[in-house]
Amino acid sequence: MSSILESAKALQEELLQHRQKIHQNPELGMALPKTCEYVKNQLKEMGVDVTEYGNSAFSALIGDPSKGKVVLLRADMDALPIKEETDVPFASTNGCMHACGHDIHTTMLLGAAKVLKMRENELKGAVKLMFQPGEETLEGAKYMVAQGVLENPKVDAAMMIHVVTGIPLPSGYIIIPNAGASSAASDTFEIVVNGKGGHGAMPESSVDPLNIISHIHLSLQAIISREIPAAESAVVTVGVMQGGTTFNVIPDTASMKGTVRTFDEDTRIFIERRIGEIASGTAALFRATASTEYVKGCPSVVNDESLVHQMYQTIGNQFGKEFIVPMASAMPGGKMMGSEDFSFVTQKVPSVMIALSMGNSEEGYAYPMHHPKAKFDQKDIYKGAAIYAQFALDCLNQK
Numbered sequence: 591m592s593s594i595l596e597s598a599k600a601l602q603e604e605l606l607q608h609r610q611k612i613h614q615n616p617e618l619g620m621a622l623p624k625t626c627e628y629v630k631n632q633l634k635e636m637g638v639d640v641t642e643y644g645n646s647a648f649s650a651l652i653g654d655p656s657k658g659k660v661v662l663l664r665a666d667m668d669a670l671p672i673k674e675e676t677d678v679p680f681a682s683t684n685g686c687m688h689a690c691g692h693d694i695h696t697t698m699l700l701g702a703a704k705v706l707k708m709r710e711n712e713l714k715g716a717v718k719l720m721f722q723p724g725e726e727t728l729e730g731a732k733y734m735v736a737q738g739v740l741e742n743p744k745v746d747a748a749m750m751i752h753v754v755t756g757i758p759l760p761s762g763y764i765i766i767p768n769a770g771a772s773s774a775a776s777d778t779f780e781i782v783v784n785g786k787g788g789h790g791a792m793p794e795s796s797v798d799p800l801n802i803i804s805h806i807h808l809s810l811q812a813i814i815s816r817e818i819p820a821a822e823s824a825v826v827t828v829g830v831m832q833g834g835t836t837f838n839v840i841p842d843t844a845s846m847k848g849t850v851r852t853f854d855e856d857t858r859i860f861i862e863r864r865i866g867e868i869a870s871g872t873a874a875l876f877r878a879t880a881s882t883e884y885v886k887g888c889p890s891v892v893n894d895e896s897l898v899h900q901m902y903q904t905i906g907n908q909f910g911k912e913f914i915v916p917m918a919s920a921m922p923g924g925k926m927m928g929s930e931d932f933s934f935v936t937q938k939v940p941s942v943m944i945a946l947s948m949g950n951s952e953e954g955y956a957y958p959m960h961h962p963k964a965k966f967d968q969k970d971i972y973k974g975a976a977i978y979a980q981f982a983l984d985c986l987n988q989k
């Protein structure tokens with residue numbers, strides 16, 4: 591039988607058709623009826639069974655879990671509320687856009703499904719394909735994990751690919767992370783200071799929450815500059831400060847909202863605690879009270895060391911080591927400050943997340959993901975399908 595890469599390459603034309611169909615009908619969040627119908631029909635034609643989790647979430651199983659391990663391959667399927675401004679002939683016209691390349695992930699996983707289905711009898715175990723809604727809203731993976739996507743059969747290892755465009759890397763190059771965290775955890779917080787309102791001419795009879803919230807804002811900066819080790823990356827950003835209505839009235843309350851990005855779980859917990867302490871401590875200092883609400887959003891994607899090693903082998907054997915770019919040299923600090931909700935999977939099972947370049951500006955792909963003009967070089971779609979399939983095979987063949 592031909593190699594996985596050859597089998598995938600033979601599907602290229604078919605994959606382009608899938609991608610165009612999905613790209614033309616972008617859907618948002620947790621409701622992707624057209625996309626799901628299309629993908630499930632393709633799987634049905636291949637003879638692959640689907641398990642539904644509700645809310646446009648489903649998985650498909652290829653192989654026999656009683657023969658060995660279960661490897662999960664994940665693709666997200668949702669688009670963004672952006673009006674497409676590309677010149678591709680299959681551009682979306684419904685006001686939404688696959689500007690993050692999730693249409694390509696879905697297509698690549700369909701390709702992997704076909705390639706793996708052809709070899710189903712040889713599989714030493716099973717491959718579970720996770721088709722996920724709601725990545726951009728960071729709710730889909732969490733939902734599917736809660737609905738049991740990692741059980742029945744139990745998943746032993748998980749992998750995902752994200753395509754990238756508009757970065758300096760030429761098309762076809764693959765970014766592999768180091769073991770450990772490779773995307774930031776993203777949380778939000780809101781602080782409300784309760785002072786005592788009054789006449790602006792007699793501040794002594796008031797407790798001014800605007801003065802207090804200013805002190806809190808300045809003090810929060812000390813968490814990063816004075817309390818986190820310099821080698822540790824973290825961000826505390828206040829994006830909203832509000833209070834008061836007119837020039838001569840001291841308001842009762844003032845509030846602020848912000849976001850926290852971290853890579854290390856202990857750092858995350860530390861910052862959450864310190865924001866609360868600084869808010870209430872500063873408020874108490876000035877005779878007020880403050881309440882802090884801290885909402886944990888999405889954790890960090892954490893890459894498993896042996897799967898990272900496995901990925902180097904898989905890609906090196908398929909394409910040659912020269913196509914591998916360590917994330918340490920592709921991104922500042924070797925990590926992305928953005929978030930990826932595959933992290934909810936990586937919290938539960940050993941996992942790895944890689945990126946596949948689909949064009950840089952010299953090749954005519956100048957715009958980054960989430961941009962209305964973002965385009966992707968389609969010529970390497972089959973490579974993504976091949977990586978998905980080969981990685982799963984290599985994992986199953988590992989002793």
Ligand SMILES: [Zn+2]
Pocket residue numbers: 690726959960
């Ligand atoms: Zn995105």
Ligand SMILES: [Zn+2]
Pocket residue numbers: 690691692725752
């Ligand atoms: Zn994305």
